[in-house]
Amino acid sequence: MVDWQKGDNIQKTFEVLKVMGKKYGAQEYADVVHAIQLINEPISWGNNKFDVTYQFAIDAYWKVEELTANKGMQIIMHDAFTPLTSWAGLPERTSSRNTNGSTNKVGIDAHLYQVCMPTFLSTISILT
Numbered sequence: 726m727v728d729w730q731k732g733d734n735i736q737k738t739f740e741v742l743k744v745m746g747k748k749y750g751a752q753e754y755a756d757v758v759h760a761i762q763l764i765n766e767p768i769s770w771g772n773n774k775f776d777v778t779y780q781f782a783i784d785a786y787w788k789v790e791e792l793t794a795n796k797g798m799q800i801i802m803h804d805a806f807t808p809l810t811s812w813a814g815l816p817e818r819t820s821s822r823n824t825n826g827s828t829n830k831v832g833i834d835a836h837l838y839q840v841c842m843p844t845f846l847s848t849i850s851i852l853t
Contacts (some may be wrong), residue, residue: 729764730773735781738764742789750793760799761789762834769805778805779812786819786831801832809833 729735742763749758763785770776782802789800799820804812812833819831 727768728772730777731766735777738781739785739788742785743792746789746792750795750798752794755795755797758795758798760795760801760832762801762803763789764785764803765853766803766836767805769807773805775807777802778814779815781811783818784829789818790830797830799830799832801834804833804835811834 729738742761748754749761755853763782767773767778767781769778786800786802802812802815815833816831
């Protein structure tokens with residue numbers, strides 16, 4: 726999401742997550758909704774800074790965690806197109822305050838667009 730960190734966009738994202746956490750984190754949806762993703766594809770270049778995205782993931786995790794009655798629901802963060810190592814420490818920062826007895830529920834989502842990978846592109850050129 727380009728320019729996601731500008732203005733009050735992050736605050737608006739928190740407001741949407743509150744609604745999602747309350748509604749879809751309800752126990753009545755536990756057999757249907759197994760996870761909520763905090764945000765889809767926040768880029769980490771240009772106007773968006775990874776350190777802000779990382780802190781957002783921690784803050785948003787706890788906002789959703791606090792509102793969900795379904796304590797088994799997983800909370801997912803997109804990798805922001807950064808290496809998985811960029812997210813080191815996230816599980817610890819989302820479990821150390823976990824006082825409800827549930828296990829750590831944070832997950833990282835990576836979208837691997839194979840069409841953009843050099844090996845895929847070389848295969849296409851062979852086929853044409």
